[in-house]
Amino acid sequence: MDIETSTVREITSATDVVPTGGALGAEVRNIDLKSLDDTSFAALLEAFHRHSVLLIREQHLTDQDLIAFSRRFGDLDFAPIQENGRRFVEGLPEIYIVSNVKVNGEAIGSLGAGEAVWHTDMSYLDTPPIASALYALEIPPVGGNTSFCSMYAVYDALPSELKRRVADLKIKHDGTYNSGGFVRQGVTPTDDPRTSPGAIHPLVCTHPASGRQMLYLGRRRNAYLVGLELADSEALLDELWSYVARPEFAWEHVWKVGDLVIWDNRSTMHRRDPFDDHARRIMHRTQIKGTERPR
Structure with a gap:
């Protein structure tokens, strides 16, 4: 561009x-x-x-x-x-x-x-x-x-109903694989996002400097929306990630x-x-x- x-x-x-x-x-x-x-x-x-x-x-x-x-x-x-x-x-x-x-x-x-x-x-x-x-x-x-990719722009583009659905959710950010797909040192690999290592963060965060809301997805592989059935988590994450793929963001x-x-x-x-x-x-x-x- x-x-x-x-x-x-x-x-x-x-x-x-x-x-x-x-x-x-x-x-x-x-x-x-x-x-x-x-x-x-x-x-x-x-x-x-x-x-x-x-x-x-x-x-x-x-x-x-x-x-x-x-x-x-x-x-x-x-x-x-x-x-x-x-x-x-x-x-x-x-x-x-x-x-x-x-x-x-x-x-x-x-x-x-x-x-x-x-x-x-x-x-x-x-x-x-x-x-x-x-x-x-x-x-x-x-x-x-x-x-x-701007996670401000992604969040702003979500329909109101989708924003309501994700407002209070938390997401586990997987620590098994790096961005190249390699297993991190000292980690036993698993493909069950409910049991894999990682931190849990709010799915929607507020930037401490700008005060703007943003979607905080981390990475797709092994991500998990805490408290949801695995199939429901996967479906909602797929919906959110479809916005990340849009070139306008x-x-x-x-x-x-x-x-x-x-x-x-x-x-x-x-x-x-x-x-x-x-x-x-x-x-x-x-x-x-x-x-x-x-x-």
């Missing part, structure tokens, strides 16, 4: 926020994240809450730069420990690598080259991350695009090297297209630690 230049919003005299024209997202232009002063960051944060996803191109960041920028949003989560017992970047536990590249037969990152289905990061935790920042170091010639980003995208993990979901596993894709990610349970 092309950036619409007719709706430019100014951060400073030289830096502009340009909405994507979709249901969410904006590109922030003429900005260097390594030299962002407090006034400009405050405006950037306001734009983040307004648009839910920010794209910042042509950055030249070390891992330390990425960590320093991300920490302005809050404390950071550590990347998970991998099957080899290590985190990805020695001495920098905040850096998570999303990559299909292998060195000497060992993966340098997670999630491979396959599709990553619609999801919210780590919603299976009691206190999920506030946001995620993803920085592109190497990208394939085609594929690997990331799409974002989404924006797709085609990556370039040097792109940084930061998204609100509470008001959005995201997915990734598959790509040729013979191509290289290396992305470094940070996550801003959650401070409260969804409510």
Whole structure:
């Protein structure tokens, strides 16, 4: 989707926020994240809450730069420990690598080259991350695009009767599988959503910064609406997820090297297209630690 230049919003005299024209997202232009002063960051944060996803191109960041920028949003989560017992970047536990590249037969990152289905990061935790920042170091010639979906827009589009039905429901967010479909380390797989591990959150939440209501679905596999018969839960979840698939609620980003995208993990979901596993894709990610349970 092309950036619409007719709706430019100014951060400073030289830096502009340009909405994507979709249901969410904006590109922030003429900005260097390594030299962002407090006034400009405050405006950037306001734009983040307004648009839910920010794209910042042509950055030249070390891992330390990425960590320093991300920490302005809050404390950071550590990347998970991998099957080899290590985190990805020695001495920098905040850096998570999303990559299909292998060195000497060992993966340098997670999630491979396959599709990553619609999801919210780590919603299976009691206190999920506030946001995620993803920085592109190497990208394939085609594929690997990331799409974002506005859960504000999805909720707003629900018919009144459906909003009434879901208003007081709670949903279990499964902790068995990651967004690439792989079983998480130390978890015994099960496909019964009533007994699988995970956190229980309200299905309809209020964003603590914007005050807007949003649908908080997390991910489809092994999700369960607490207290319903399994068949009833599956049917209602299928109905809700049918709204997520609608293109009018989404924006797709085609990556370039040097792109940084930061998204609100509470008001959005995201997915990734598959790509040729013979191509290289290396992305470094940070996550801003959650401070409260969804409510």
